[in-house]
Amino acid sequence: MAIEDRAAPISSGAGNLWFAAPAMLLFGTFVLWPLGASVYYAFTFWDGFSAPRWAGFANFARGLTDITYLMSYVHVVLYILATLVFEVSFGLVMAVLLNSDRPGFALMRGMFFSPVVLSMSAGGVLWTFVLDYRTGLLNSVLKALGLGDWAQPWMSQPETALLFICLVSGWKYAGFYMVIFFAALRRIPKNIYEAARLDGANALHQFFHVTLPMLRQNILVCVLLAVMGGFAGFDLFFTMSNGQPFGATEVPATWIIKQAFDQDQIGYGVALTVILTVVVSLISIVYIRLSERANVTRY
Amino acid sequence: MSRATERRRSPAEWLQFGIAAVIVAAMFYPAIWMVYSAFKTNREIFRTPFALPKEWQWGNLIEAWEVGKLGTLYLNSVFITTAAVAMCVLLATAAAFAFTRLEFPGRRLMYRLLLVGLLIPPPSVAIALFTQLRDMHLLNTPWALILPCAAWQLALTVFLMRAYFNAVRPEMEEAARLDGANVWQILWHVSVPMVWPAMLTMIVLNTIAVWNELLFALLFITDDSQRTLPVGLVRFSGYHSTDYALVFAALAITTVPILILYFILQKQVIAGLTATAMD
Numbered sequence: 001m002a003i004e005d006r007a008a009p010i011s012s013g014a015g016n017l018w019f020a021a022p023a024m025l026l027f028g029t030f031v032l033w034p035l036g037a038s039v040y041y042a043f044t045f046w047d048g049f050s051a052p053r054w055a056g057f058a059n060f061a062r063g064l065t066d067i068t069y070l071m072s073y074v075h076v077v078l079y080i081l082a083t084l085v086f087e088v089s090f091g092l093v094m095a096v097l098l099n100s101d102r103p104g105f106a107l108m109r110g111m112f113f114s115p116v117v118l119s120m121s122a123g124g125v126l127w128t129f130v131l132d133y134r135t136g137l138l139n140s141v142l143k144a145l146g147l148g149d150w151a152q153p154w155m156s157q158p159e160t161a162l163l164f165i166c167l168v169s170g171w172k173y174a175g176f177y178m179v180i181f182f183a184a185l186r187r188i189p190k191n192i193y194e195a196a197r198l199d200g201a202n203a204l205h206q207f208f209h210v211t212l213p214m215l216r217q218n219i220l221v222c223v224l225l226a227v228m229g230g231f232a233g234f235d236l237f238f239t240m241s242n243g244q245p246f247g248a249t250e251v252p253a254t255w256i257i258k259q260a261f262d263q264d265q266i267g268y269g270v271a272l273t274v275i276l277t278v279v280v281s282l283i284s285i286v287y288i289r290l291s292e293r294a295n296v297t298r299y
Numbered sequence: 300m301s302r303a304t305e306r307r308r309s310p311a312e313w314l315q316f317g318i319a320a321v322i323v324a325a326m327f328y329p330a331i332w333m334v335y336s337a338f339k340t341n342r343e344i345f346r347t348p349f350a351l352p353k354e355w356q357w358g359n360l361i362e363a364w365e366v367g368k369l370g371t372l373y374l375n376s377v378f379i380t381t382a383a384v385a386m387c388v389l390l391a392t393a394a395a396f397a398f399t400r401l402e403f404p405g406r407r408l409m410y411r412l413l414l415v416g417l418l419i420p421p422p423s424v425a426i427a428l429f430t431q432l433r434d435m436h437l438l439n440t441p442w443a444l445i446l447p448c449a450a451w452q453l454a455l456t457v458f459l460m461r462a463y464f465n466a467v468r469p470e471m472e473e474a475a476r477l478d479g480a481n482v483w484q485i486l487w488h489v490s491v492p493m494v495w496p497a498m499l500t501m502i503v504l505n506t507i508a509v510w511n512e513l514l515f516a517l518l519f520i521t522d523d524s525q526r527t528l529p530v531g532l533v534r535f536s537g538y539h540s541t542d543y544a545l546v547f548a549a550l551a552i553t554t555v556p557i558l559i560l561y562f563i564l565q566k567q568v569i570a571g572l573t574a575t576a577m578d
Contacts, residue, residue: 118554135344
């Protein structure tokens with residue numbers, strides 16, 4: 001991300017501000033301003049209507065001892081780890097599997113990608129019905145296979161609810177990572193594989209010793225997208241369980257919304273968002289630094 | 300077509316095809332199941348979940364459309380998405396043009412500020428944004444979604460448009476400059492036609508993002524007549540959680556047109572969504 005890789009400007013002067021000003025005004029008003037306001041409100045007791053009262057670090061202290069809030073980070077980390085398996089890794093495997101010019105493969109790639117364009121709410125509602133205890137597709141399949149005893153109320157058990165949200169997330173997003181890896185696979189020169197084959201490498205060897213190293217950069221980017229997307233995760237959790245059963249699927253975003261809007265504790269909710277912002281920014285900055293360094297030492 | 304497609308398939312290729320087909324079919328089946336279940340009665344859905352409907356109940360679709368006021372939801376979504384995407388892509392193109400082709404005070408600082416937007420998840424400002432929109436008297440109007448959605452998509456769109464501008468040498472623009480064109484004319488008549496394909500990609504990328512947006516839509520619009528499709532669908536399935544046929548019908552009405560549009564525009568859609576992660 002070099003900042004200065006451009007040709008000489010075609011014009012200079014303060015008048016040129018007009019080209020960037022509208023975008024910056026919109027961005028400043030609806031992104032930077034509320035971000036700054038959040039930092040202020042986080043230090044106040046505020047119900048959203050009366051005047052905010054200064055609270056010092058009270059909201060933060062409360063947030064750091066709020067068991068549900070802390071557990072929501074455990075859940076979101078589990079979710080992110082699962083997305084690395086069900087989305088990124090599965091997407092990579094499918095990209096290799098669907099990488100063929102034979103008839104049928106283009107259609108299969110299109111079908112595999114299609115859930116990505118649907119809204120999370122449509123996906124969430126659909127899967128709520130697939131996982132329904134009485135009439136859901138999953139339990140019907142199990143009964144049809146003679147495994148009726150395995151049928152479970154998947155979304156109302158703490159042990160399975162989070163797992164199934166992770167699986168649905170995989171269903172939704174594996175296609176996204178598949179097309180990224182697929183595009184990258186197409187750029188790997190064919191003669192590298194031919195050389196590997198001449199050296200006696202089988203398909204598995206080729207995957208681990210040619211494909212993976214060549215996709216290194218793409219994998220790093222995809223992991224970053226999965227981690228950042230995971231922390232922002234809200235839609236699927238809200239649609240499928242909204243924290244239930246017994247808080248087993250509570251993630252930071254769903255808990256924050258409940259604190260702020262259902263309990264009228266705007267100040268406290270905002271403090272929780274500030275903690276979330278700090279956590280996410282720190283993790284992504286450290287990750288970007290580390291992956292840049294890893295590349296420098298590698299090449 | 301390469302010669303590889305004319306050769307007969309080897310057993311390994313058949314195996315590859317077979318495994319891929321089973322996985323893809325298993326993942327696509329719930330969508331098909333949803334569509335034909337939309338035409339069944341509740342009793343059929345419960346008794347014979349896999350079977351096709353005995354009689355296709357077109358009435359389900361009409362009932363869902365009317366009960367869920369899906370027409371209103373569609374109109375709201377179309378209006379909000381169109382306005383937000385147009386605003387975002389136009390402003391982002393002008394800004395990317397300024398950041399790559401022009402020099403002005405504060406250029407680097409502005410660009411760096413904009414990059415902050417790439418790091419921050421929307422839930423982080425949702426609450427402060429809510430009180431701000433309330434004070435601006437914008438809650439429950441389309442603008443409560445158009446302005447924040449356009450603003451939140453700006454960072455990524457400028458970032459990607461800037462990369463496109465950097466990939467094209469500014470020779471055309473310089474030539475126009477020498478011919479005496481002013482900067483506005485250059486942007487409009489030279490640069491925009493040049494980066495138009497990239498703008499199209501950004502339109503697709505942002506359309507999908509805004510169309511599917513749930514968090515802001517849920518918080519900033521509480522008036523039923525102003526809601527967008529994703530929120531409307533969640534509410535609908537909440538009210539009618541025992542009327543399976545009706546919910547499936549609403550799901551089918553809201554997803555099938557999107558899927559058809561996707562299969563028609565597949566190339567552009569995939570280019571738009573992968574722009575996020577390439578290069």
